[in-house]
Amino acid sequence: xxxxxxxxxxxxxxxxxxxxxxxxxxxxxxxxxxxxxxxxxxxxxxxxxxxxxxxxxxxxxxxxxxxxxxxxxxxxxxxxxxxxxxxxxxxxxxxxxxxxxxxxxxxxxxxxxxxxxxxxxxxxxxxxxxxxxxxxxxxxxxxxxxxxxxxxxxxxxxxxxxxxxxxxxxxxxxxxxxxxxxxxxxxxxxxxxxxxxxxxxxxxxxxxxxxxxxxxxxxxxxxxxxxxxxxxxxxxxxxxxxxxxxxxxxxxxxxxxxxxxxxxxxxxxxxxxxxxxxxxxxxxxxxxxxxxxxxxxxxxxxxxxxxxxxxxxxxxxxxxxxxxxxxxxxxxxxxxxxxxxxxxxxxxxxxxxxxxxxxxxxxx
Amino acid sequence: xxxxxxxxxxxxxxxxxxxxxxxxxxxxxxxxxxxxxxxxxxxxxxxxxxxxxxxxxxxxxxxxxxxxxxxxxxxxxxxxxxxxxxxxxxxxxxxxxxxxxxxxxxxxxxxxxxxxxxxxxxxxxxxxxxxxxxxxxxxxxxxxxxxxxxxxxxxxxxxxxxxxxxxxxxxxxxxxxxxxxxxxxxxxxxxxxxxxxxxxxxxxxxxxxxxxxxxxxxxxxxxxxxxxxxxxxxxxxxxxxxxxxxxxxxxxxxxxxxxxxxxxxxxxxxxxxxxxxxxxxxxxxxxxxxxxxxxxxxxxxxxxxxxxxxxxxxxxxxxxxxxxxxxxxxxxxxxxxxxxxxxxxxxxxxxxxxxxxxxxxxxx
Numbered sequence: 001x002x003x004x005x006x007x008x009x010x011x012x013x014x015x016x017x018x019x020x021x022x023x024x025x026x027x028x029x030x031x032x033x034x035x036x037x038x039x040x041x042x043x044x045x046x047x048x049x050x051x052x053x054x055x056x057x058x059x060x061x062x063x064x065x066x067x068x069x070x071x072x073x074x075x076x077x078x079x080x081x082x083x084x085x086x087x088x089x090x091x092x093x094x095x096x097x098x099x100x101x102x103x104x105x106x107x108x109x110x111x112x113x114x115x116x117x118x119x120x121x122x123x124x125x126x127x128x129x130x131x132x133x134x135x136x137x138x139x140x141x142x143x144x145x146x147x148x149x150x151x152x153x154x155x156x157x158x159x160x161x162x163x164x165x166x167x168x169x170x171x172x173x174x175x176x177x178x179x180x181x182x183x184x185x186x187x188x189x190x191x192x193x194x195x196x197x198x199x200x201x202x203x204x205x206x207x208x209x210x211x212x213x214x215x216x217x218x219x220x221x222x223x224x225x226x227x228x229x230x231x232x233x234x235x236x237x238x239x240x241x242x243x244x245x246x247x248x249x250x251x252x253x254x255x256x257x258x259x260x261x262x263x264x265x266x267x268x269x270x271x272x273x274x275x276x277x278x279x280x281x282x283x284x285x286x287x288x289x290x291x292x293x294x295x296x297x298x299x300x301x302x303x304x305x306x307x308x309x310x311x312x313x314x315x316x317x318x319x320x321x322x323x324x325x326x327x328x329x330x331x332x333x334x335x336x337x338x339x340x341x342x343x344x345x346x347x348x349x350x351x352x353x354x355x356x357x358x359x360x361x362x363x364x
Numbered sequence: 365x366x367x368x369x370x371x372x373x374x375x376x377x378x379x380x381x382x383x384x385x386x387x388x389x390x391x392x393x394x395x396x397x398x399x400x401x402x403x404x405x406x407x408x409x410x411x412x413x414x415x416x417x418x419x420x421x422x423x424x425x426x427x428x429x430x431x432x433x434x435x436x437x438x439x440x441x442x443x444x445x446x447x448x449x450x451x452x453x454x455x456x457x458x459x460x461x462x463x464x465x466x467x468x469x470x471x472x473x474x475x476x477x478x479x480x481x482x483x484x485x486x487x488x489x490x491x492x493x494x495x496x497x498x499x500x501x502x503x504x505x506x507x508x509x510x511x512x513x514x515x516x517x518x519x520x521x522x523x524x525x526x527x528x529x530x531x532x533x534x535x536x537x538x539x540x541x542x543x544x545x546x547x548x549x550x551x552x553x554x555x556x557x558x559x560x561x562x563x564x565x566x567x568x569x570x571x572x573x574x575x576x577x578x579x580x581x582x583x584x585x586x587x588x589x590x591x592x593x594x595x596x597x598x599x600x601x602x603x604x605x606x607x608x609x610x611x612x613x614x615x616x617x618x619x620x621x622x623x624x625x626x627x628x629x630x631x632x633x634x635x636x637x638x639x640x641x642x643x644x645x646x647x648x649x650x651x652x653x654x655x656x657x658x659x660x661x662x663x664x665x666x667x668x669x670x671x672x673x674x675x676x677x678x679x680x681x682x683x684x685x686x687x688x689x690x691x692x693x694x695x696x697x698x699x700x701x702x703x704x705x706x707x708x709x710x711x712x713x714x715x716x717x718x719x720x721x722x723x724x725x726x727x728x
């Protein structure tokens with residue numbers, strides 16, 4: 001089965017030799033600290049602070065939590081914030097890996113729709129007002145404003161400003177999941193929600209999974225110190241490994257991570273364009289494919305009457321897999337769309353996969 | 365300040381070059397799996413199963429949880445088992461790093477005393493009967509039967525058998541924390557509680573911290589599959605890192621970990637004997653020092669009337685630190701004893717530290 005389903009990084013680009021070299025360097029000159037008990041390496045936190053500073057956010061170590069992947073941090077959120085019946089606002093569609101965790105905690109999920117500019121902030125405002133009228137203050141708003149998973153969409157500046165202002169007005173935390181933000185391959189960077197936030201209502205969650213390698217399981221969060229402190233209380237194992245945090249910091253130092261990211265951007269741009277070209281050739285003209293400026297995914301609106309789950313069945317017969325839109329919603333929507341990952345497969349397989357899906361579409 | 369306080373491994377023995385080589389090997393031939401998303405490496409679980417088998421326990425992968433240090437696993441226990449007001453049985457003294465986590469969950473801690481053979485199983489039996497009479501079934505019994513932290517004591521076979529039988533009779537889980545069990549430097553191995561348990565009432569928690577390096581943050585648990593499954597549900601981040609688990613498994617393979625453990629045993633035997641010799645020379649004759657067969661600690665009973673916390677103050681003036689016994693009890697006991705770690709400091713510093721403590725004792 002040729003899979004375009006998952007948001008996997010391209011293993012061809014894993015910096016395997018550099019990670020081996022970083023480990024050797026840490027073992028040569030920092031082993032007593034790297035191999036003993038201790039907190040997460042302060043130097044890694046410093047690097048995170050540097051990345052934040054480059055994005056216009058001045059922060060201190062007490063604003064940062066280093067975790068075993070952003071998935072750990074996202075899973076801690078409901079532990080810290082949600083009691084059964086509390087309300088959490090999510091986007092539709094969204095990253096269900098996180099949303100399922102929120103649901104497991106008994107959160108009442110309220111889905112705000114998105115469009116070609118991300119979360120519909122008018123709809124969000126209505127939702128917040130309606131909830132406020134019923135005396136409900138949501139525990140947080142979960143959003144992926146940049147190179148959205150699954151929709152690929154990036155929220156423009158004006159909307160970002162309005163989202164941050166609404167959060168402050170209603171005193172609701174915005175959780176900005178920015179797994180893909182550094183993988184921009186077109187256009188100019190936009191300010192992160194955290195950079196637009198003057199009052200501490202934005203928490204930012206980032207990961208090394210997309211810019212380095214998922215297998216190292218390392219991510220970080222930026223938030224008000226009280227929030228970081230509470231997350232730390234629920235992070236049973238304390239820090240995230242003196243060894244692991246030092247290896248990653250050593251790898252990332254001296255511009256190596258930035259150089260790697262530059263290489264990834266080129267690579268993913270090529271793959272994205274290749275997928276878009278193939279879609280143009282192979283899919284019926286009625287399919288509306290998004291054109292992302294970064295990230296891993298092309299989101300396609302299906303022609304009227306074509307159901308994503310039925311298409312997935314046909315595609316399976318053609319030997320190809322993708323993510324039906326229904327798998328990206330908490331409220332049963334999504335039969336009108338599919339998510340295609342260009343990140344993982346070779347150029348040849350991307351083209352082959354799109355051709356097969358196109359065949360499945362035309363056979364419906 | 366010369367510290368004999370903490371149960372740190374000796375950094376001089378960290379296999380730094382071997383860990384660098386293991387990382388290089390994994391990066392050379394297994395990077396696509398090690399650096400991508402995935403569960404903990406099955407090969408590491410296989411090694412754990414091999415160690416269990418060598419101890420007389422036949423187990424399957426579904427009996428094993430690999431975690432970020434045994435401290436993560438011990439901290440998951442109250443999450444899984446304890447609601448506020450539930451009873452947990454601990455030993456006095458015990459490893460407070462774990463006990464504090466149990467207390468934070470709102471557990472009602474019942475301390476069973478220990479003697480020179482570990483937990484007093486007569487007292488345990490009385491406690492279990494009294495609790496049963498009140499309709500209380502404890503959530504678990506936390507014990508360190510081998511090279512106890514802090515007392516250094518090892519529970520003899522007959523008591524182990526009785527403890528396991530009592531657990532089965534009362535249907536209470538026994539959590540066997542065996543952080544030090546592989547570091548026996550005198551005498552013969554005893555069956556672990558898990559090896560004596562025919563009915564699944566023993567959970568075993570182990571760590572690489574003492575036999576490899578704490579900084580890698582890796583540990584494992586053995587238990588009934590239902591228990592492992594529930595622990596996994598509460599382990600937010602899923603596995604414990606495709607990269608980290610492969611590096612450790614690669615390091616440990618081909619007998620390297622066993623050879624390293626053999627080296628550690630020699631090393632810690634020498635340090636323990638050196639500390640015991642120094643204690644014999646430097647401490648008043650009324651001090652009763654334990655003679656451990658393994659592990660990291662010598663536990664000393666102080667002369668009548670000498671309080672551990674007062675001694676710690678005097679010792680501080682002499683520039684030396686140790687752990688007062690009161691820091692090892694949940695019920696306020698322990699003014700009559702101190703814990704001395706021989707694991708961490710050089711031979712010279714151990715002798716110097718003991719001489720200083722001896723001086724502090726004589727000055728009281």
